[in-house]
Amino acid sequence: MSLGISSITIFPFLAPLNHYSPMLLLSWATVLSASPALAKIAQYHQLPPLREQADIQDAWNSERISNIPSILQKYGIDAWLMSQKEYAEDTVFWSLKSANQFSARRRTVNLFIANPAEGTPSKYTWIDNTSQVWDDIILVLEEQKPAKIAINADEGSAFSSGLHVGEMGIFKEKLGYRWAERFVIERMIAIEFIAAMVPSRLPWYKKLQATTWAMIEEGFSGSVITPGETTNELTPDVEWWLRSKIQQMNYTTWFHPSVSILGGRSPFPPNESAVVIEYGDLLHVDFGVTALGMNTDTQHMAYVLYPGETEANIPKGYLEGLKQVNRLQDIVRDNMKVGASGNSILKKSLGQMRVEGFEGRVYSHPIGDWGHSAGTLIGMFNLQDSVEVLGDIPLLPDMYYSIELYAEHFVPERNATMEFFLEEDVFWNQKSESFEWVVGRQEEYHLIYSLTNNLLDKLRTDL
Template sequence: MMMIEFDISTSVLPLKKRDQVKDHWLQVRLDTILPMIMHKHQVDMWVILGREYHEDPIMETLLPADVDSSRRLAIIVFSLNPDKTVDRYVIHLNPSFEPFYERVWQPANEDQWGCLARIVEEKKPSRIGVNISKHYSFCDGLSHSYYEKLVEILGTEHAGKIMSAESVALDWLQIRTEEQMMAYPGIAEIARKLAQKALSNEVIHPGITTTTDVVDWIRQRVSELGLLTSFYPTVDVIRKGMGKLEEVVILPGDVVHIDFGIHYLGLCTDTQQLAYVLRMDEQDVPEGLQAAMRTANRLEDIISDNFLDQRTGNEIFAACIKQAEDENIKAMIYSHPIGNHCHAAGPFMGMYDRQGAIPVKGELPIQNNTCYAMEFNIRQYIPEWDQEIPIYLEEPIAYKDGKVHYLAKRQTSYYVIR
């Protein structure tokens, strides 16, 4: 069967089509995920207050494509009904909020805060969730002044019902719909192809090109495609006898390492890929480096095998490190969720500067239809170099129906720069 070459430029949707896709996803998420998580966490009402130029991170995931900001003040209210459906209200005059939300503000009779007070009085919820959190920045979007205003307008009868909506917000951010799960591999593959091209002779001329030049190229190319990077990319090299180097000219014999991701259709990727620059007398990557890649791939298998439904991030980390030690693999694991954010909502499995149990973020369980960056490094002795070096890899993965799936083509060999 003939394989069709993946064309990055034609795989990126036009702007209007992107808006249509994101709006469709928003509608499906509001219809399916929202009622499920509000019922799961027994939150009767969820109030999100948006402030222009100081947006709540959750509000940003709720705005239709034709609404670019909260415009002074926007209030979204979700009210859970006894039949597990959710009434969705917006306290704003912009008609573009429909049909996602029902506009309920009567400006001739009330201001926006008065409208919110009226809805709360009509619904009489037992628990009112708001976005305050000690541990998660994207669940902590309610400003202090707006919190004070909310307490004031709710009065003594309802102010005591205010609680953190952290659990609902985390699930809203981390759980993907079936359609998003189907689309995520294409997004991840765009990022992988960009990284692969950055680590090629099309971009790198050994002895001339610097690591900074490669960063500049990939940032420019992402911009030309009308995309955003999910964080500022980095490129460095591992060089025989010198270890890891940054901001240097790339030379024959270097292992070139890129850490890079994109933000597209509201979803982030995060990947680390490796290339080797052949010396003039070499036809292939030294066997010692290839063996180290095989070890890194083995650690990926270990991590995949230890992903189990409802197992916490800390439990996965401990099990993987134990198995790696049993197999004499020197491993560091610092995997994290991906989604609307690069370091997203969900369970963390170790951190680069904390190889152990992670309080709070490591205690969250793995759930179905969630996505992660499998991020780690292994250290291995390279006979040709007579030294031990780190091998850094990171692959975007999905956890679905009890199994790990790679979102992009898994790297099992170095890209070769001649």
């Protein structure tokens, strides 16, 4: 939690320094950085043993697969057919597989039936490298008599276009014209299956998000950052510290963290040149973790306090900029109505933003099984009028969604208009029938308190 005081006023009672371990002193540097609101949310969560993780994921998987017949019925499809070879998997395979599967084996075929004949299953799986598999599939098709068989050959969505050209040719050759002429493309089947999150996933997703916040909170602290020395990306500096922390916690990630200095000293998006972090800098991080088959995506900001400063010394323009980008978050979330297209949400949000007298960009996306997951897009960084195809998809319930954007605000202390970036994940709350923050959102800056010179010398000597 924040003590509301600087290192200058807190560390005198720590003398003599040799009475305290370097790790204890580092922990003080981290504690000083945490505001009450952020510290309440930012908590580390250890992952369970691998066997337990597999059991958890397989239970989620079974629950999700049980929903496939109703998805097929919703779109008027009788069967859904997928086929893939090892290392040439259909995109949907990764959301269908068990926790212990690392790739498809031989030829793996999945067939789902919307309304199975009495006494027959709705799901069939074959793992085979002989021609027998096609005879078996034809027997099932003869029994089930589907009029429309969906295949994943859509041109507009990666999640609905995972059927390889070679497998399509085999389908037509081995199943024959009678069944091939019933093939149809319905992109929403794969999109909805991947996008829809079962309720039992949410408790662990909240833990992943809280852990993401905790890693950012520690990374944006005096235990990691020494103004005038630490850079945003060079080993072992902030970006690589975050990567190492992910590995230490037995998590993984789906993209390399990026740390930038806002306001002109470091470009956004960051380039490959490292920049030394100085007192008074406004920092930005884009960061996410992966675990249990789920992904997070978060962007936060931090302020580097001068020695002797507290949160009361943050430039007023920075505080107002944070409120402005919070307001844009509210606008987007309020416009996220189930059934509305991403393009219509984008248009309404940007229109409302401009009516309220400020500028910014909205480039929000689904998240879950993938960092950029299946579903409608609410803008892209370079597409602020509309997004072809994916922007026309309706917003679905039961999704996790990443509200990613920035707002512009004039900062008198810098005599410049600056861009304030935030990103937070939301989930569909079935009770309120609205999208709500998974664990919260940033409304206060992470604060990087400076350590006194003699303390820094002691830490360098002992470590």
